[in-house]
Amino acid sequence: xxxxxxxxxxxxxxxxxxxxxxxxxxxxxxxxxxxxxxxxxxxxxxxxxxxxxxxxxxxxxxxxxxxxxxxxxxxxxxxxxxxxxxxxxxxxxxxxxxxxxxxxxxxxxxxxxxxxxxxxxxxxxxxxxxxxxxxxxxxxxxxxxxxxxxxxxxxxxxxxxxxxxxxxxxxxxxxxxxxxxxxxxxxxxxxxxxxxxxxxxxxxxxxxxxxxxxxxxxxxxxxxxxxxxxxxxxxxxxxxxxxxxxxxxxxxxxxxxxxxxxxxxxxxxxxxxxxxxxxxxxxxxxxxxxxxxxxxxxxxxxxxxxxxxxxxxxx
Amino acid sequence: xxxxxxxxxxxxxxxxxxxxxxxxxxxxxxxxxxxxxxxxxxxxxxxxxxxxxxxxxxxxxxxxxxxxxxxxxxxxxxxxxxxxxxxxxxxxxxxxxxxxxxxxxxxxxxxxxxxxxxxxxxxxxxxxxxxxxxxxxxxxxxxxxxxxxxxxxxxxxxxxxxxxxxxxxxxxxxxxxxxxxxxxxxxxxxxxxxxxxxxxxxxxxxxxxxxxxxxxxxxxxxxxxxxxxxxxxxxxxxxxxxxxxxxxxxxxxxxxxxxxxxxxxxxxxxxxxxxxxxxxxxxxxxxxxxxxxxxxxxxxx
Numbered sequence: 204x205x206x207x208x209x210x211x212x213x214x215x216x217x218x219x220x221x222x223x224x225x226x227x228x229x230x231x232x233x234x235x236x237x238x239x240x241x242x243x244x245x246x247x248x249x250x251x252x253x254x255x256x257x258x259x260x261x262x263x264x265x266x267x268x269x270x271x272x273x274x275x276x277x278x279x280x281x282x283x284x285x286x287x288x289x290x291x292x293x294x295x296x297x298x299x300x301x302x303x304x305x306x307x308x309x310x311x312x313x314x315x316x317x318x319x320x321x322x323x324x325x326x327x328x329x330x331x332x333x334x335x336x337x338x339x340x341x342x343x344x345x346x347x348x349x350x351x352x353x354x355x356x357x358x359x360x361x362x363x364x365x366x367x368x369x370x371x372x373x374x375x376x377x378x379x380x381x382x383x384x385x386x387x388x389x390x391x392x393x394x395x396x397x398x399x400x401x402x403x404x405x406x407x408x409x410x411x412x413x414x415x416x417x418x419x420x421x422x423x424x425x426x427x428x429x430x431x432x433x434x435x436x437x438x439x440x441x442x443x444x445x446x447x448x449x450x451x452x453x454x455x456x457x458x459x460x461x462x463x464x465x466x467x468x469x470x471x472x473x474x475x476x477x478x479x480x481x482x483x484x485x486x487x488x489x490x491x492x493x494x495x496x497x498x499x500x501x502x503x504x505x506x507x508x509x510x511x512x513x514x515x516x517x518x
Numbered sequence: 519x520x521x522x523x524x525x526x527x528x529x530x531x532x533x534x535x536x537x538x539x540x541x542x543x544x545x546x547x548x549x550x551x552x553x554x555x556x557x558x559x560x561x562x563x564x565x566x567x568x569x570x571x572x573x574x575x576x577x578x579x580x581x582x583x584x585x586x587x588x589x590x591x592x593x594x595x596x597x598x599x600x601x602x603x604x605x606x607x608x609x610x611x612x613x614x615x616x617x618x619x620x621x622x623x624x625x626x627x628x629x630x631x632x633x634x635x636x637x638x639x640x641x642x643x644x645x646x647x648x649x650x651x652x653x654x655x656x657x658x659x660x661x662x663x664x665x666x667x668x669x670x671x672x673x674x675x676x677x678x679x680x681x682x683x684x685x686x687x688x689x690x691x692x693x694x695x696x697x698x699x700x701x702x703x704x705x706x707x708x709x710x711x712x713x714x715x716x717x718x719x720x721x722x723x724x725x726x727x728x729x730x731x732x733x734x735x736x737x738x739x740x741x742x743x744x745x746x747x748x749x750x751x752x753x754x755x756x757x758x759x760x761x762x763x764x765x766x767x768x769x770x771x772x773x774x775x776x777x778x779x780x781x782x783x784x785x786x787x788x789x790x791x792x793x794x795x796x797x798x799x800x801x802x803x804x805x806x807x808x809x810x811x812x813x814x815x816x817x818x819x
Contacts, residue, residue, distance in 0.1 A: 222632055225632045226632055229625075229628075229630070229706065231705050231706035231707040231710075232624070232625035232631055232706050233625065233631075234707070235622075235624055235706070235710060236622055236624075236625040236626065238618060238621060238622070239618050239622025239623075239641075239681075240622070240637060240640065242622075242675055242676050243641055243676070244640075245657075245661075246654075246657070246672065247644040247648075247649070248640075248644075249657060250649035250650075250653035250654050250656070250657045251649045252653075253649065253652075253653035253656050254650070254653055256652070256653075256656075314542055314545070314546070315546070317538075317539075317542060318543070318546070323543070323546075326550075327546045327549075327550055329802060329805050330550040330553050330554060331550065331553055332808070332809075333554075333798075333801060336731050336735075336797055336801060337794060337797065338734075338735035338737060339735075339737070340735075340737050340753040340754075340756050340757045340760070341753075341756070341790055341793060341794050342556075343760070344760045344786060344790045345556045345557075345559075345560055345790060347760065348559070348563065348783075348787065348790075349556070349559070351574075351783075353574070354571070354572060354574025354575075354783070355574070356559065356574070356577070359574060359575070388552075388553070388556075392553065396809060396812045397812055399809075399813075400812055400813045403813065419532070419535070420535055420538075453737060453738065457757070471651070474650070474652065475651060475741075478651065478652045479651070479655060479742065484656070487651075487652055488650065488652045488653060491649075491650030491651055491652060492650060494650070495647055495650055498646065498647070499646055499647050503646075518642065
């Protein structure tokens, strides 16, 4: 710090001189961080340059012949019924997943927190987290087995219970609920973990004091546990906003088929089919950019709102 | 949570609370069984005779127990090339990615670093804004990585999320440790490699495991960046077998004549088991590291 004080005597250029000194002092740190920063620039930022093709009529076979078209691709997005349908599906699926999938891990974490048998709790947690680590390829394989039209276990159960022959994987009414349930299966256990992180920080003395004051378990939950995890709930809510246009590419891509495109085709699957397979790069890049921008706006504004209302944001 | 035990003994719990406890445990037992059953079921199908599997109705135990399906699965070339690619990608990706994450996060954990905030923003911004599928695809084509196994590795090396976890951890290391090394004349590079890294083994293990699982389960990268089927990842090979019955039969070396002895149903199930088993076996031993990672990340840095 004495270096800083000395340079304060000479006001002119001292700021820059100090900065030069600091940079020289930390030269090894800059060297350490360099490869990582290069990684982010090459693999995350350089592709952003290619977002310009959303404003072009890009010719993938002769890029030089591409022409600038301004916002024409975006106008096309919102006049094309196909895209509007895909946008609607994306919102329906992701919002339903959120409404059901967001509170359930919180409830599970609270219930688990009431368990006194540490051993049982550990085993239960291990089993509940498991599906999170299994890929959608594998889970979809299992789902297809369960829902096999002729010999699937669940197909059989549905038939026995309702008497109807419902093919979930090709049914426009049953497909989306299936997505929600299977998403819950994969994610709800793991979703609890972040709340446990918050709960582990609660001072046990609080519970003791409350118990001595005669507070029953439910009141303790309401007045100690819930407030303790509130900041985490809000942060998770903010992070979820970023995902509102992510309805789950891997999951849907593995399970959907032409008969359910009407309800299950989402922006990402659409971009893949039209963009990569049919090489309509400009239109689909515009669709992707639209998605990214909406996500960005949502997360920034929700974070702003959270901070404005006195909560902790994510930055 | 230890303190809560005191309450149970000090104050008698009411009847309502006792009922709740019983229901709570019952609920979680059922839930755990539901979590496990799908895996159990697939294993049982894979161990049943093909004709029984085709008929369905397998609940708890295999019908006409047989290993024959696994014999034909392991005769398939594709599954080996899938394992080869996935192990290659997972090992190189995990080692390189974890190392790079630590390298990136350490300087960013220092408040004194000039421009550190800007660099951190550069990293964090990638978490909330993504160029999207097509630009990423074009990048891989333009830098000549298309149809190269490294296209499965490089784009996923470092994630902003892992950087945050790592950075939070580095911040928790007391500055005094570094100070004493600095007095002994060590520079930041030496301090990082000989003091910080050895102290960070547990966190590094966590990041490594998250990275390994991500590479092991990655399917999309193959679909986007790999053409030749001999370079497909395990997930892509498996996917192909699951959706393409004919493919599944052929790759398992089953000719038309032999089809009465086997069928796609059991082969699919066996393939699922083979691809899942490595995770199921390793998972219980490493689970605590995953939890640890979230705990560190949860304490926002």
